[in-house]
Structures are given as C-alpha cells and as structure tokens.
Amino acid sequence: MKRSRTMWVGIGLALAFVGTAWAQEPKLEPMTESMLVDYLPDDSRVETRLDGDFNGDGLADTAYVGGNDDKRLLKVMLGYKDEFELGHTPTGEAALEVAPLGSASLSFKKGVLIVEDLTGGTTATATTYRYRYDPQTKRMRLIGLDAERYSRTNSHDTLKLSWNLLTGARIVQRGRVNDSGKGDEAYRYDPERKLSSKSAPVYMDETPSPDALIDAQLEAGS
Secondary structure, three states: OOOOHHHHHHHHHHHHHHHHHHHOOOOOOOOOHHHHHOOOOOOOEEEEEEEEOOOOOOOOEEEEEEEOOOOEEEEEEEEEEOOOOEEEEEEEEEEEOOOEOOOOEEEEEOOEEEEEEEEEOOEEEEEEEEEEEEOOOOEEEEEEEEEEEEEOOOOOOEEEEEEEOOOOEEEEEEEEEOOOOOOOOOEEEOOOEEEEOOOOOEEHHHOOOHHHHHHHHHHOOO
16 A cells, blocks of 8 residues: 555654653652651651662662651652652651661662661660562561670670571670780670571561660570
8 A cells, every 4th residue: 555755754743752752751750858858757857868779660769767866767768650640659667776876878789778777875786677678568578687786895795686587597696895815806706596586577667676686685694
C-alpha cells in the first residue's frame, strides 16, 4: 500500500511527540532537607543522610538520622511512582539514643543499609545496625546488630555482642581492663561465648535498644 507524503509527515510528528513526552517524563529527585525535617519532631535537624535505591526499583530513596534534644530517629523514605504522581513515603523508623558522640554513619552495601552509631559519655556504646528491604512486607527488616559498651577512659570492663537475626546466632564477649602492665592493648578479651537467640522477623520500627540488650546480658551473668 502506498503512503502519501502527508501520512509520513503525520507519523513522523506523532513519533516526535511520543519521544518528547518520554524525554519530559518527570524524574523523582532526592528529598530536600526541609522535606526530611517535616517527618521529624518539632525543632529537629537532620544529622546525616544517605541517598540511594534501597529496594531496587530504580527510584531515589533516602535514609537519614535526625531529631531534637528529646528524640532522635533513624528514618527511611522510599520513592514511589504511579500513574498519577511520584514522591516518597515513610517506610520505617527506629528510635536511637539521644546522646550521640558525633554524627551517625550511613552506608549501603550489597543490599544492606548499615548504620553505625556511637552514644553515651565516658561510658560509651558503639552500635552497628544492619537492615534489608523485605519485598513481601514492604518494610525494612533488622538482620544484624553489633554493640559494645566500653569505658573511654579504660576505667572498667567492656561487653560486646553480635546478633545475626537471620540465623539467631549470638556471640557475647567480655573484655577485661588490661592493668597487667604487659602489652599495649586497653582490654584483654575472654573467649567468645556462642549462643542462639532466634526470633520472629524484627522490623525497623521494632529495633531493640542496644543498651537494653547489653544490660540483659549482664544480668544473665555474662
């Protein structure tokens, strides 16, 4: 079938229009700091943030830590897109200690969001949280928690624990102040105790306090 010049021109214009529409399709930009503050308590500030794609859908997501003197939160905002709009929605939050010794550190490696936090004073607790997006529940799941409470002046013993929530494996280890006069290390660690502490899935909103876990371990006689 022969096609007229007018028909070819019309087809060309239609394709050009579609191409232009594709080119102008809105792109989801990372959230601004003022947008993040809107999801925090009054008089809050953003302490640290990490932009990435935490659920693998190709849209911009943001994890951040922020708060005020009374409340400090870790939050994750996931990007979404439907036929009507695109934006971000809260996907989880965890309460953190309100006395940080510096800003928390956020990183994303092999599908895992890693949060490193140091809190306290002369006695400090160093904690590493690991979260992974669960596509079935569409929530951020806690898969690992490492914590150590120690003296920054080496005035008392230390206790550290490592909990793999996927397998239930828990490792507990006590460190003794090295007052022997031998060696340069501040602590000498006892052999690791390997325990099992299986649980139902724990999501970001249910993240336990690392200090509460350490206190429970001390009360159990570790």
